[in-house]
Amino acid sequence: MNRHAAAASLTGLSVGDALGAPFEMKPALADGAVFEPPPAPWRWTDDTEMACTLLEALERDGRVDQDRLALAFARRWSADRGYGRGAVSLLASIRDGVPWRTAAGALFSGRGSAGNGAAMRVAPLGAFFSADPDLAAREAVLSAEVTHRHPEGVAGAVAVALAAAHAAGDRAGDPPGLLRAVLHHLPPSDVRDGIGRATRIAPGTDPRVAAADLGNGSHALAQDTVPFALWAAAAHFGDYPAALEACVRAGGDVDSMCAITGGIVAARVGTAGIPRDWIVAREPLPDWLQAPT
Numbered sequence: 001m002n003r004h005a006a007a008a009s010l011t012g013l014s015v016g017d018a019l020g021a022p023f024e025m026k027p028a029l030a031d032g033a034v035f036e037p038p039p040a041p042w043r044w045t046d047d048t049e050m051a052c053t054l055l056e057a058l059e060r061d062g063r064v065d066q067d068r069l070a071l072a073f074a075r076r077w078s079a080d081r082g083y084g085r086g087a088v089s090l091l092a093s094i095r096d097g098v099p100w101r102t103a104a105g106a107l108f109s110g111r112g113s114a115g116n117g118a119a120m121r122v123a124p125l126g127a128f129f130s131a132d133p134d135l136a137a138r139e140a141v142l143s144a145e146v147t148h149r150h151p152e153g154v155a156g157a158v159a160v161a162l163a164a165a166h167a168a169g170d171r172a173g174d175p176p177g178l179l180r181a182v183l184h185h186l187p188p189s190d191v192r193d194g195i196g197r198a199t200r201i202a203p204g205t206d207p208r209v210a211a212a213d214l215g216n217g218s219h220a221l222a223q224d225t226v227p228f229a230l231w232a233a234a235a236h237f238g239d240y241p242a243a244l245e246a247c248v249r250a251g252g253d254v255d256s257m258c259a260i261t262g263g264i265v266a267a268r269v270g271t272a273g274i275p276r277d278w279i280v281a282r283e284p285l286p287d288w289l290q291a292p293t
Helices: 003-023 046-061 066-076 085-095 100-110 123-128 133-145 151-169 175-185 190-198 207-214 222-235 240-250 254-269 276-281
Strands: none
Touching: 003 046, 003 123, 003 151, 003 240, 003 254, 003 276, 046 066, 046 123, 046 254, 066 085, 066 100, 066 133, 085 100, 123 133, 123 151, 123 254, 133 151, 133 175, 151 175, 151 190, 151 222, 151 254, 175 190, 175 222, 190 207, 190 222, 207 222, 207 240, 222 240, 222 254, 240 254
């Protein structure tokens, strides 16, 4: 278990989430507009709350215990952290005693959620299991199924976990190698198709142009969020601030894209690659979290 990389990934995820939250669902930055981080303090959202719960569970159990993870998500969720309506309904049902398999399977007329929530929280898991990407993929499936039963929601989580595993394991080499590594392990899905298109978009492309093809999370779906987030991570593999700026410039679900991208890039560059003043500006992580930050 790569606990050091997982902690760095969580820091990168949480800083990205908190930095991106004020930009959520606002228009993309116009030509010539200078990117300015928001005034401190930066408050994190449900992306970080669930990522902290997931990493705590991995530290405790060494794997994903779905029953325990579902209960932890349900007990921890906070109404003021920006959870979507589907997540609120699901977690409230689990808290009230409905089995998580029943609650998660009932969402969206029994189709299950294809949202980006399982993907936004999972990068630290990928870093945690970086020694074995196949294991990272399997554990990502288990972590996703607790809340997202739709195949696209699961595929988004697997893609992000694989990207973080390869980033932490330093296997990917050049930036396009990161995307190819994910495609090599990912089963057919709309998420996979989007990542395939991302491999054909040059790293220096305007983020708004890339988002026009890949999506920017405006629909809060895994297939509308993960391909761009992975492209941004690959395009700025060693440059955490530039990776997050790319997400802000794309507009849309900026906090989730910054969380995904930030978690992947931080798994590679470590906390030393994140501006210290950004970490300080981020609201402290929960007191109950024991992992180093």
